[in-house]
Amino acid sequence: MNNVKHSTGKMVSFTSVIFGTTIVTNIMTARFTAFYETEILLPINLMVVAIIFYTIWDMINDPIFGHLTDRKYRLTRRWGKRFPWLMCASFPVIIILIFFFMPPDPSVSGVWLTLVWFLIFLMLFDGSMTIIGVSYLASLINKFRSDDERLKVSSYQQLLSTLGLMLAFFIPPLVVQYGNKSSYIMLAIICGVIFLITILLSIPGQRESKEEIDKYYITETKQEPFLKSFIRMLKTSLKQKNFRALLVMTITLALFNLLFIASIPYYVRYILQASATTELLLYLPYLLAAFIPIPLYFWISKKYGHLKMYIISLFLKAIVLFLMIIFYTNFLVILILVAIMGVSVGISNIAGTPVGGDFYDEAAVINKKRYEGIYMGLQTFFSRTMYIFQLVVFWLVHVVTEFNAYAPVQTELAQFGIIIHMMIIPAIASLIGVIYFWKTWDLKPEKVLTIKNQLKELQI
Secondary structure, X not given: XXXXXXOHHHHHHHHHHHHHHHHHHHHHHHHHHXXXXXXXXXXXXXXXXXXXXXXXXXXXXXXXXXXXXXXXXXXXXXXXXXXXXXXXXXXXXXXHHHHHOOOOXXXXXXXXXHHHHHHHHHHHHHHHHHHHHHHHHHHXXXXXXXXXXXXHHHHXXXXXXHHHHHHHHHHHHHHOEXXXXXXXXXXXXXXXXXXHHHHHHHHHHHOOOHHHHHHHHHHOOOOOOHHHHHHHHHHHHHHOHHHHHHHHHHHHHHHHHXXXXXXHHHHHHHHXXXXXXXXXXXXXXXXXXXXXXXXXXXXXXXHHOHHHHHHHHHXXXXXXXXXXXHOOOOHHHHHHHHHHHHHHHHHHHHHHHHHHHHHHHHHHHHHOOOOHHHHHHHHHHHHOHHHHHHHHHXXXXXXXXXXXXXXXXXXXXXXXXXXXHHHHHHHHHHHHHHHHHHHHOOOOHHHHHHHHHHHHHHOO
């Protein structure tokens, strides 16, 4: 497995999953709060309650899915350890998206029915995305073993994720009309169809070879019950300082995505006082900066080391967020800063895959077995608390700043509240996260090389 080479076609097919998941997850992240608060007029304090219940369940089911996908079954002996899970979780997504954006009217059916609808379909969507994400990432780490292939896969992944972001950011403003709830249903249909097409295109790359499947059965040991395995892995993982560092970055990235991206419709609608199509101007420099120089990002990550470039890019993002706070009323400056943020995200996305791979290799040596699924489930277990944090922040800030979802124009205080949850909190969290990672992470090139040699000796 350590010496297997994969063709460019297989790598592109494998990473095409990212194209579809990027579209649907970014649309959900950017739209679900604003849609239910300003279009459906569901009180945000009730949404906070629903998100608390959702997050508690989600924190439980993520490590469960990680544990289940790490186990072996009759189906896995024939079709592979990850491939069947990814396929089964993908096909219901389009139905879930459509139903999520067509809830009952709370003024007719009552707020509680709408709230339950919101909760159920949010849970179904996230459950599907969790299984897909765990299966994809665990398969990536196991299938592509060398730094060179991981960087190549990361580059294709960045290319496709950026294209996915383009569609995720460009399609909604062209389809959605503020005040027109039915336009969101069309948005869900379009994105769901694109998602299914990319899943079908991913099949050749996602299919696991006979050698990969046989490897699972050579190295697998006696399977433990979930609770015992979860508790043991939780204790083991939290003792590993590199896992703690990776966990902090996972949480701060989730916080940035949930707060910054979900705030963009508020920023455009209430601060710029523009139509949804103006969002395109905000997304364009970010996407171009993240997309066009991908070959350059790959080259510098390979030349100067993926760890060094990963840390530099994270510091750059934190600095950009602090500058945005100063210049948030100057749209031209914001566009320039968004482009710089695109550079930082482009580099961190490419360098981040081999950085994560270094940890999973270290964990395999420590455990004498590969547990990518459950480690990823544990990361998601903790990062999902950010869903509660996001809505609590939106709720508290909107209450304190007297944000009025019924008013087309907000006060200056309410507008500044949008900046608090869009820029100020993500900036502080990003800076704290990268400093902790920088001071904690010890998987330098020399240690990584030793680990790879140990993996060969252990035949995992």
